[in-house]
Amino acid sequence: MISVNNILETIKMIQDEHLDIRAVTMGISLLDCIRADHQELCGQVYDKICRKAEHLVSTCEEIEKEYGIPIINKRVSVTPVSMLCGASGGDPVAIAHALDRAADTVGINFIGGYSALVHKGYTEADRRLIASIPEALSQTQKVCSSVNVATTKAGINMDAVAEMGRIIRQTALLTADRDSIGCAKLVVFANAPEDNPFMAGAFHGIGEPECVINVGVSGPGVVASAVEKAGDCDMTALAEVIKKTAFKITRMGQLVATTASQRLGVPFGIVDVSLAPTPAVGDSVAYILEKMGLEQCGCHGTTAALAMLNDAVKKGGLMASSHVGGLSGAFIPVSEDAGMIAAAQNGTLTLSKLEAMTAVCSVGLDMIVVPGDTSEKILSAISADEIAIGVVNTKTTAVRVIPAIGKQVGEELSFGGLLGSGPVMPVCPLSPAKLVERGGRIPAPIHSLKN
Amino acid sequence: MKAVIAVIGKDYVGIIAKVSAVCAECGANIVDISQSVLKEYFTMSMLVDIDGLKMEFTAFVDRMNTLSKEIGMEIHTMHENIFNAMHNI
Numbered sequence A: 001m002i003s004v005n006n007i008l009e010t011i012k013m014i015q016d017e018h019l020d021i022r023a024v025t026m027g028i029s030l031l032d033c034i035r036a037d038h039q040e041l042c043g044q045v046y047d048k049i050c051r052k053a054e055h056l057v058s059t060c061e062e063i064e065k066e067y068g069i070p071i072i073n074k075r076v077s078v079t080p081v082s083m084l085c086g087a088s089g090g091d092p093v094a095i096a097h098a099l100d101r102a103a104d105t106v107g108i109n110f111i112g113g114y115s116a117l118v119h120k121g122y123t124e125a126d127r128r129l130i131a132s133i134p135e136a137l138s139q140t141q142k143v144c145s146s147v148n149v150a151t152t153k154a155g156i157n158m159d160a161v162a163e164m165g166r167i168i169r170q171t172a173l174l175t176a177d178r179d180s181i182g183c184a185k186l187v188v189f190a191n192a193p194e195d196n197p198f199m200a201g202a203f204h205g206i207g208e209p210e211c212v213i214n215v216g217v218s219g220p221g222v223v224a225s226a227v228e229k230a231g232d233c234d235m236t237a238l239a240e241v242i243k244k245t246a247f248k249i250t251r252m253g254q255l256v257a258t259t260a261s262q263r264l265g266v267p268f269g270i271v272d273v274s275l276a277p278t279p280a281v282g283d284s285v286a287y288i289l290e291k292m293g294l295e296q297c298g299c300h301g302t303t304a305a306l307a308m309l310n311d312a313v314k315k316g317g318l319m320a321s322s323h324v325g326g327l328s329g330a331f332i333p334v335s336e337d338a339g340m341i342a343a344a345q346n347g348t349l350t351l352s353k354l355e356a357m358t359a360v361c362s363v364g365l366d367m368i369v370v371p372g373d374t375s376e377k378i379l380s381a382i383s384a385d386e387i388a389i390g391v392v393n394t395k396t397t398a399v400r401v402i403p404a405i406g407k408q409v410g411e412e413l414s415f416g417g418l419l420g421s422g423p424v425m426p427v428c429p430l431s432p433a434k435l436v437e438r439g440g441r442i443p444a445p446i447h448s449l450k451n
Numbered sequence B: 001m002k003a004v005i006a007v008i009g010k011d012y013v014g015i016i017a018k019v020s021a022v023c024a025e026c027g028a029n030i031v032d033i034s035q036s037v038l039k040e041y042f043t044m045s046m047l048v049d050i051d052g053l054k055m056e057f058t059a060f061v062d063r064m065n066t067l068s069k070e071i072g073m074e075i076h077t078m079h080e081n082i083f084n085a086m087h088n089i
Helices: A004-016 A038-052 A056-067 A081-088 A092-106 A124-139 A158-174 A181-185 A220-230 A235-264 A285-292 A302-320 A338-345 A351-358 A376-392 A433-438 B015-026 B057-071 B081-087
Strands: A021-028 A071-078 A110-117 A143-151 A155-157 A186-190 A211-217 A268-272 A365-371 A397-404 A412-414 A421-423 B002-010 B029-038 B041-049 B074-079
Touching: A004 A220, A004 B002, A004 B041, A004 B081, A021 A038, A021 A056, A021 A235, A038 A071, A038 A081, A038 A092, A056 A071, A056 A235, A056 B057, A056 B074, A071 A092, A081 A092, A081 A110, A081 A124, A092 A110, A092 A124, A092 A143, A110 A124, A124 A143, A124 A158, A124 A181, A143 A158, A143 A181, A143 A376, A155 A158, A155 A376, A158 A181, A158 A186, A158 A376, A158 A397, A158 A433, A181 A186, A181 A397, A186 A376, A211 A235, A220 A235, A220 A285, A235 A268, A235 A302, A235 B081, A285 A302, A285 A338, A302 A351, A338 A421, A351 A365, A351 A376, A365 A376, A365 A421, A376 A397, A376 A433, B002 B015, B002 B057, B015 B029, B015 B041, B015 B057, B057 B074, B074 B081
Parallel strands: A021 A071, A071 A110, A110 A143, A143 A186, A211 A268, A365 A397
Antiparallel strands: A021 A211, A143 A155, A186 A397, A412 A421, B002 B041, B002 B074, B029 B041
């Protein structure tokens, strides 16, 4: 018999410490939907998603009930859309509408894959897709978009980085009446993973099977509480505590992933071992860092604490799952984390500190609100810095910044729900225009040559 | 297949009787019970065999949730696999 203490520990984690499965994401290949006729292509896209994901939501709800564990998001990721519209030559926005309609029909909350992979250069279709992002994100509700502008192998496509500055700004302007929410659904990537279950950056990579189930776990609240309980131990002991907790969290993700995959008749892909916060008090990565011994997240010592946390989460999670993938690490999305919001509000957490933190953890400059008058050149340069960290450190980095149109430092944007709300953070106003305008490619770093 | 029924709340006479009556009514066979009272707090975990359930497991969970409200105790009914996964290597 399972011990009473173990039973109560699990129940406490779920009930009091916000333990949940953050996302069950079904990856669907749309390559067989390609048609020369654009309208027919859109119809195929809609039909295939509805067919494959028909039982996704109901199956997840069933699992939630049987295991008593909440599954917060049910999502779909698809083949990068730029690959579809290359064949038909039609307007990519029509595909965005088809994706949005399909997402509504199957009842999921986000669909990712309005994406282009341009780390080495553009196809004609990539160009059209990227240009259409502001329009697509302003006209749809659930579609998420991402653009991979760099890899460690290929270097950084600086033309794409420059272009994305313009796209981010235009997206903010087109959705200015809704707190620039379009930018919360747009990610600029370096080394984008093909099996990421988390939005807004999820897409179904070309090396992926026909259909696959990827699961993202969560649990900052559980880790924070374990760190608190550990008391005054040294860092070695603390790392052990975090590893054990991450193991438990991930085992649950693995169970849900294999059960969902079995019931849906779809292969299991990966578990993404990430600490994903929510704006709910107690479900914050910043609180973990503070419980480790910082007065507030963002003060000196934050990067070291985060580096240990991120590493321990991975080590614990790795043994708990048969396949670990996606982003796997601690997330630090400012607007989605109560502790980060507080630290940004009083100025402890700055953009430069966040940039340093992203060198040792998952993702990157995520859900950061910047002044509405931030120029496209500065947006590009912010992206370039972050992308360079990813390329040189052979890791994924992403940029999801939101220019708050009409707002200045001291004001706030509020998206609601899991996207939360964020204070406008100051950026350096000096111009990086000349650098951004140079374009071209930053060559791949020396350590990319591993063969 | 087995499920765990965890019952937590203020102790009074007849809690186990009420929970086990519903188990019998639904066809859940009790395999093991572990129970303790700490101060005035009652904690019980019950392992039940659900192969002979007269209903879907999710409906049984609903029935237990209703019972939880009726008897004023917190009741969690969960498939045993979640505990096995989390606490056993």
